[in-house]
Amino acid sequence: MDHKNAIRNVTTAAVIFSAIGLTAMTATAQEKAPAKKPVLSEKTQRTSGRDPFQKYVPVVKMGKALPTKLDAPSIQVRIDRYRSQKLAAASAHVAAPKPTSVLLLNEMQVIGIFRTPRGFAAMVEATPFSPKLSYVIYPGESFFDGQLVAIEEARLVFRRDIVRRRLKPNRCARRVPSKP
Numbered sequence: 001m002d003h004k005n006a007i008r009n010v011t012t013a014a015v016i017f018s019a020i021g022l023t024a025m026t027a028t029a030q031e032k033a034p035a036k037k038p039v040l041s042e043k044t045q046r047t048s049g050r051d052p053f054q055k056y057v058p059v060v061k062m063g064k065a066l067p068t069k070l071d072a073p074s075i076q077v078r079i080d081r082y083r084s085q086k087l088a089a090a091s092a093h094v095a096a097p098k099p100t101s102v103l104l105l106n107e108m109q110v111i112g113i114f115r116t117p118r119g120f121a122a123m124v125e126a127t128p129f130s131p132k133l134s135y136v137i138y139p140g141e142s143f144f145d146g147q148l149v150a151i152e153e154a155r156l157v158f159r160r161d162i163v164r165r166r167l168k169p170n171r172c173a174r175r176v177p178s179k180p
C-alpha cells in the first residue's frame with residue numbers, strides 16, 4: 001500500500017513541475033526582445049540637423065508648373081462618343097443624350113431668340129457640319145464645354161467649364177460668357 005501512495009505522490013509532483021515548466025516557457029516567449037539601436041555615424045548623431053560651423057545653404061524648391069489648358073477632342077471623337085452613349089442609353093431604356101452635348105460653345109452661331117410657352121428659346125446653327133444643322137435650345141441645355149444658363153431678350157448666358165491641367169488634381173474653373 002505504501003507503494004501506491006508513493007507512486008501517486010511522484011506522478012502528482014511530475015505533473016505540477018511540468019505545468020510550472022510550460023507556464024515558464026510561455027511567459028518567456030511573451031517577453032519583448034530588446035530593441036536594437038541603430039548604429040549612428042558622426043554626421044547622423046547631430047540633433048539639430050545642421051552643422052553650425054558650415055555656411056547656410058538654403059533649400060532650392062522646384063518652381064510650380066504653369067497651368068495648361070486642355071484642348072477639346074476633335075468633332076469626330078465627340079460624335080463617336082455621343083453615338084456610344086446613345087446606344088448605351090437605348091439598351092438601358094433611358095433617355096438618350098441630346099445632340100447638342102457634342103458641340104462646343106464656340107462651334108455654334110445664334111440664329112434667333114424667340115418666346116415660347118415654356119419661356120424663351122433660341123435657334124442655334126452648328127457650324128462644324130457641312131450641311132448646317134439647326135437646334136432649338138432652352139435654358140439648362142448642356143454642351144460639351146458648358147451649359148446654357150439663361151436666355152434673355154437680346155442675349156444668351158452660358159457657363160463655360162474650363163479644366164486646366166496642373167500637378168495637383170484637375171480643378172474646374174467657370175466663366176460666364178454671353179453671346180449677343
